[in-house]
Amino acid sequence: SDGLYPDKVNELFARASIDPTTWCPDLDERADPDACGLRSIEGSIGLYLGIEIHHYALIDMAGFAELIDAVGGLRLCLPGELHDPQFDGSLDNLEVEEALVLPAGCHPYDGLDALAYARSRKGWIEMPDGTREAQNDFSRNERQQAVLLALRDELARADLIFELPAVLRAIGRSISTDFPRDQAGDLASLVPLIAGPDIERVVLGYPEYVNLPTQPEVNYLLVPKRDAIREEMVRIFGQDELSGWYLGGTVSQPIGEPAGQP
Numbered sequence: 001s002d003g004l005y006p007d008k009v010n011e012l013f014a015r016a017s018i019d020p021t022t023w024c025p026d027l028d029e030r031a032d033p034d035a036c037g038l039r040s041i042e043g044s045i046g047l048y049l050g051i052e053i054h055h056y057a058l059i060d061m062a063g064f065a066e067l068i069d070a071v072g073g074l075r076l077c078l079p080g081e082l083h084d085p086q087f088d089g090s091l092d093n094l095e096v097e098e099a100l101v102l103p104a105g106c107h108p109y110d111g112l113d114a115l116a117y118a119r120s121r122k123g124w125i126e127m128p129d130g131t132r133e134a135q136n137d138f139s140r141n142e143r144q145q146a147v148l149l150a151l152r153d154e155l156a157r158a159d160l161i162f163e164l165p166a167v168l169r170a171i172g173r174s175i176s177t178d179f180p181r182d183q184a185g186d187l188a189s190l191v192p193l194i195a196g197p198d199i200e201r202v203v204l205g206y207p208e209y210v211n212l213p214t215q216p217e218v219n220y221l222l223v224p225k226r227d228a229i230r231e232e233m234v235r236i237f238g239q240d241e242l243s244g245w246y247l248g249g250t251v252s253q254p255i256g257e258p259a260g261q262p
Contacts, residue, residue, distance in 0.1 A: 063174015065111030
């Protein structure tokens, strides 16, 4: 083995949470097993991108919709009408009785509709010229980033007297994090930076950064293009800011870890 996790990275959380003894042998046995899953995800993505991930914030879908409603909704845009016959826009999406349709152009979205905008990954966008632009995980990623930026803008404009209490209640009910409480002031000091216009975003999608599956009917596994991702991370962060064996070096496995170990 080459020391790499061989399956989809979004399966790593569940795998490590089920077997924390193997994946996190130093974790206190009294700790929540999910802590191992979260730490494994942080380590895997951090090593791959060359960025040390120190903490996580986990938000449930209902809480995300509530947070958007607390700031008065978001203004989101689509280049054409979005149709997703496999998604009804609900939180559960158990039985699709009516396909999701979102309008073309820029419109105000409440929490549930904004969540549907961010979650839909099937179907197509009906473009103004009559063509259909198929949707996938990568186009969904672009819409998810648009939602986060719109939410950032609304939070920056939030009325501290009338809107902040509802925002804080929504955050308290729906977000869990391991960020230390005693460092909350340091985090708050970064708000002016993330509220400014100088934010660059990138979707590590096809064809620039991943290869499509060779046998999609067997396993729809997207294989990242290591060199292309490395080059993009260097462009964004600079070589001196990066760390991690996978991005920063050419060795075939993590240094100091036996092959085949997570």
